[in-house]
Amino acid sequence: MFRILVVDDEVDFLETIINRLKKRKLDATGVTSGEEAVALLKEQLFDVIILDIKMPGGMDGIETLLEIKKIQPLAEVLLLTGHASMETSIEGIKLGAFDYCLKPLKFEELLQKIGAAFEKKSAHDKKIT
Amino acid sequence: MVFYKSKSIYINLQRKIMLIILCVSIIPLVFLGETIYYQFARTYGEKIEDQIKYRARSQSDAVEVFLRERTAILATIVDTHSFDDLKQQENLNRIFKVISRRTDGLIDLGVIDSAGQHLAYAGPYNLKGLNYFQQAWFSEVMSKGKYISDVYMGYRQWPHFVIAVRGYSNGRSWILRATVDSDIFNKLVRTAQTGKSGDAYLINKTGMYQTAPRFSGKILGKSNLDLTLFGQGTTVAEKIKADGKTKHVAGTWLKNNEWLLVITQDVGDEKGGLLTTRNTEIIIIVFGCLVMIMTTFFTMRIIFRHLEEADKGISELNEQLIQSDKIAALGKMATGIAHEINNPLAIIGEKAGWMRDLLDEEEFQESENFKEYEQSVNKIEEYVERARKITHNMLGFARRMEHRLDDVDINHVLNQTLELLQSHTQTNNIEISKDFQSELPIIASDQSQLQQVFLNLINNAIDAVEKDGLIEVKTRKKDSQIVVAIKDNGPGIAKEHLKKVFDPFFTTKETGKGIGLGLSVSYNIIKKLGGTLKVESKISEGAVFSVKLPIKIPGKK
Numbered sequence: 001m002f003r004i005l006v007v008d009d010e011v012d013f014l015e016t017i018i019n020r021l022k023k024r025k026l027d028a029t030g031v032t033s034g035e036e037a038v039a040l041l042k043e044q045l046f047d048v049i050i051l052d053i054k055m056p057g058g059m060d061g062i063e064t065l066l067e068i069k070k071i072q073p074l075a076e077v078l079l080l081t082g083h084a085s086m087e088t089s090i091e092g093i094k095l096g097a098f099d100y101c102l103k104p105l106k107f108e109e110l111l112q113k114i115g116a117a118f119e120k121k122s123a124h125d126k127k128i129t
Numbered sequence: 130m131v132f133y134k135s136k137s138i139y140i141n142l143q144r145k146i147m148l149i150i151l152c153v154s155i156i157p158l159v160f161l162g163e164t165i166y167y168q169f170a171r172t173y174g175e176k177i178e179d180q181i182k183y184r185a186r187s188q189s190d191a192v193e194v195f196l197r198e199r200t201a202i203l204a205t206i207v208d209t210h211s212f213d214d215l216k217q218q219e220n221l222n223r224i225f226k227v228i229s230r231r232t233d234g235l236i237d238l239g240v241i242d243s244a245g246q247h248l249a250y251a252g253p254y255n256l257k258g259l260n261y262f263q264q265a266w267f268s269e270v271m272s273k274g275k276y277i278s279d280v281y282m283g284y285r286q287w288p289h290f291v292i293a294v295r296g297y298s299n300g301r302s303w304i305l306r307a308t309v310d311s312d313i314f315n316k317l318v319r320t321a322q323t324g325k326s327g328d329a330y331l332i333n334k335t336g337m338y339q340t341a342p343r344f345s346g347k348i349l350g351k352s353n354l355d356l357t358l359f360g361q362g363t364t365v366a367e368k369i370k371a372d373g374k375t376k377h378v379a380g381t382w383l384k385n386n387e388w389l390l391v392i393t394q395d396v397g398d399e400k401g402g403l404l405t406t407r408n409t410e411i412i413i414i415v416f417g418c419l420v421m422i423m424t425t426f427f428t429m430r431i432i433f434r435h436l437e438e439a440d441k442g443i444s445e446l447n448e449q450l451i452q453s454d455k456i457a458a459l460g461k462m463a464t465g466i467a468h469e470i471n472n473p474l475a476i477i478g479e480k481a482g483w484m485r486d487l488l489d490e491e492e493f494q495e496s497e498n499f500k501e502y503e504q505s506v507n508k509i510e511e512y513v514e515r516a517r518k519i520t521h522n523m524l525g526f527a528r529r530m531e532h533r534l535d536d537v538d539i540n541h542v543l544n545q546t547l548e549l550l551q552s553h554t555q556t557n558n559i560e561i562s563k564d565f566q567s568e569l570p571i572i573a574s575d576q577s578q579l580q581q582v583f584l585n586l587i588n589n590a591i592d593a594v595e596k597d598g599l600i601e602v603k604t605r606k607k608d609s610q611i612v613v614a615i616k617d618n619g620p621g622i623a624k625e626h627l628k629k630v631f632d633p634f635f636t637t638k639e640t641g642k643g644i645g646l647g648l649s650v651s652y653n654i655i656k657k658l659g660g661t662l663k664v665e666s667k668i669s670e671g672a673v674f675s676v677k678l679p680i681k682i683p684g685k686k
Contacts, residue, residue, distance in 0.1 A: 010472060010475070010476060012476045012479075012480070013472075013475055013476045013479055016476070016479040016480055016482070016483045017479060019483055019486075020479070020482055020483055020486055023483075023486045023487075082467075082468060082471045082472075102517075102521070103471060103472070103474075103475040104471065104474045104475040104477075104478040104479075104513055104517045105475060105478060105479065105482075106514075107479075107482045
């Protein structure tokens with residue numbers, strides 16, 4: 001079973017995303033800050049991490065991404081962004097993120113990208129095993 | 130800051146500067162002219178004085194020589210002939226004949242004994258036998274040996290003068306006397322007369338004319354010349370005549386200071402050249418002043434016209450800057466608002482999505498209002514999507530304007546722009562026909578600036594067609610360029626406006642609808658991106674704006 005971690009400081013948004021993913025029988029967990037995400041990643045393995053780039057106060061998206069890549073380099077990261085921070089998303093992809101989605105989300109697009117990330121991850125896992 | 134104020138300021142300033150320039154150029158010019166003229170006049174006057182002085186001196190020399198020669202002839206005769214020889218009438222006649230042949234100026238010759246008796250006489254008058262003992266000159270000759278008389282009437286009742294030389298033989302004194310031809314003598318003196326007003330004559334110590342003056346006065350008349358003016362040598366004096374004219378008078382004493390040779394010359398006469406010079410100078414100065422006034426006037430006008438235009442330009446530029454500051458502030462605000470709206474929008478979108486997910490569950494589907502719920506969720510999602518596009522477009526346009534290279538998909542940029550204008554075109558029933566070439570190459574260009582250009586061009590097309598129009602947007606790859614053509618079926622652009630459409634502040638739109646910057650800005654953006662923006666149009670056939678962009682393949686990231 002693949003595991004998804006969603007990191008977003010907006011609690012309402014986070015809860016809804018988690019509910020919708022779970023409704024589709026996906027194993028999704030949510031945290032509301034970069035720090036929490038880092039702490040959790042140190043204890044548990046995740047396959048896909050959905051990360052909001054804009055999180056005021058505490059660690060921002062890019063910092064969290066760098067930490068994630070240190071702790072679990074094989075986890076694929078999908079960035080969530082508003083239009084103005086598209087440059088940051090591109091930078092994020094350069095730093096190893098898998099892809100990005102624009103907020104407000106088109107949910108089908110998000111599912112597609114999660115699927116693609118899973119595929120990439122599993123292809124990678126097979127190589128290792 | 131407003132540079133351009135009002136026309137009167139420029140006119141006033143222009144007048145002041147012109148006045149200053151003219152003052153500092155014309156005053157020195159006139160002053161210089163005056164100085165040169167007076168300097169020249171002084172030198173000229175000195176030269177004329179020198180000239181008249183020289184003439185007086187040389188003429189007096191000539192007269193002296195004339196008198197000395199005649200005296201010498203008489204002295205030679207006295208020294209080489211005896212009194213007895215000469216008193217013979219035939220001998221005297223022969224000698225007089227020889228003298229008359231060899232020299233001119235003597236009209237007779239006579240021998241007078243010590244008692245004053247005229248013993249022999251050769252000449253035209255019958256003077257033989259007259260006695261001169263009582264005459265003044267007789268005693269003068271007897272005492273001095275040589276004597277030249279003043280002019281007098283004598284026995285002949287005709288003005289003349291005599292030259293007499295005393296001889297001495299056999300213990301007795303006698304006199305040889307000759308009369309000078311006054312015509313020849315007068316002519317000799319008059320050779321010094323020049324011009325229309327020049328005069329030359331002789332006067333004696335008492336002021337009596339010895340030769341006839343040219344104008345007023347006659348021989349032996351009294352001259353009104355003040356003799357005390359004339360000292361030793363040659364003296365030049367100025368004299369005011371009765372009619373107000375001045376004249377130069379030069380005088381030289383001769384014949385042992387008994388006669389004064391006088392040469393006169395009217396000032397006006399001799400200064401004729403000077404007057405011409407003065408007139409020429411005045412004409413040159415007046416002409417120079419005119420040229421200066423004209424040149425100053427015209428250059429000032431040109432300079433001030435340029436200045437006025439430049440100030441107007443600066444003022445416009447300032448207004449433009451203020452405008453772009455406002456736009457920038459507006460852009461910042463738009464960004465802020467878009468951001469703030471974006472997050473709630475995301476939550477609304479997700480909540481609606483969650484509702485849809487839940488509606489899929491069986492118990493909801495049986496609900497009596499299921500259709501209503503489903504429709505409402507659909508509508509919420511639809512409007513979230515619309516709001517999403519608006520905020521994204523707002524963010525896209527508010528991005529910084531500096532030139533930077535993105536990976537640009539032209540079709541995508543055009544689609545985005547058209548979406549932004551969709552509601553407007555729909556309400557006005559404007560049909561947009563898209564003819565995009567699929568798989569256009571992605572080029573390295575500035576996406577937000579291109580978006581601005583397309584927005585300007587399509588907006589212009591919308592303004593041109595007004596209601597129920599047709600706008601065609603076409604993209605093509607041609608050689609190494611991407612061509613975007615935006616065509617409208619509006620009224621078209623008049624030929625005389627075609628050249629000006631890309632000029633800043635040129636607009637045919639109603640006041641308040643546009644400031645005439647859109648096309649100018651677009652033109653400059655496309656130029657900066659290495660492309661071209663052209664327009665083709667004919668009245669009532671619509672207009673086509675074509676953007677050509679070079680295909681630059683983006684570098685690897």
